[in-house]
Amino acid sequence: MRVTVVGCSGSFAGPRSAASCYLVQADDGEGRTWNVVLDLGSGAFGPLQAVVDPFDLDAVLLSHLHPDHVADITGLYVYRRYHPSRSGGVHTTQAPLAVWGPxxxxxxxxxxxxxxxxxxxxxxxxxxxxxxxxxxxxxPLRIEPFQVNHPVPAYAMRISGPSEAGPTRAVVLTYSGDTDLCAGLRQAAADADVLLCEAAFVEGRDDGIEGLHLTGMRAGTVARDAGVARLLLTHIPPWNDRGIAVREARAVFGGPVAEVEAGQVVAF
Ligand SMILES: [Zn+2]
Ligand SMILES: [Zn+2]
Incomplete structure (x- = not known):
């Protein structure tokens, strides 16, 4: 399984990244690569075109309907519906693209x-x-949604699929979407190989706001309690101090932890 970070800026597009969007790819052992997109936030359809042909997508999986997770589905629609040489050509018979969401x-x-x-x-x-x-x-991907703790209906996704080390070994990617601490996220992340987890808030600054976002420390707590192997922090707004989410997470989680950046590819 490979994850390409298309956009990781929290809550809105930033100067170095679009808002939330991740391309997940897996090979099925019969020569076909499957492509699914997790969220299509503000600004994400631009860089998405640099990493995958939008006609080659097999599904779009939406965690929730805030604009920083769904706004650029409009661009994907125009591209697939009106592409001058392809929408009326070879792709005419292509089935409508599956879009899973709330x-x-x-x-x-x-x-x-x-x-x-x-x-x-x-x-x-x-x-x-x-x-x-x-x-x-x-x-080759199996996606299980878990309800999480956000002001609108929102889901974490537990995604199982073949390892890059060999198709017979299964690995698990858990994507938090947007959430505060909750049982759903802990269940979704249980023993995951990679937890791609939002950390929009900062300890001390946002303590009075519940039911919205995690801090780096809360994300680290989830990673520790769920027994995940590797924690990748994302959805960090440009106004946060760089590195603070990682420092917070390291205070409570002993495994590898890093903040993702746009363009990064994680294979596992
Ligand atoms: Zn968000
Ligand atoms: Zn949200």
């Missing part, structure tokens, strides 16, 4: 002005709603 994902996409109606969108996207406890299988 209830209301289709309506939100319409509300953002991508299209005038759900009916028009349905030729390009096939929307489906997460159901906790019901995994989704996309090629």
């Amino acid at each position: 209830a209301g994902t289709c309506d939100r996409t319409v509300a953002m002005g991508a299209s005038d109606s759900a009916r028009e969108l349905s030729g390009t996207f096939a929307f489906a709603t997460w159901s906790p406890g019901t995994p989704v299988v996309i090629g």
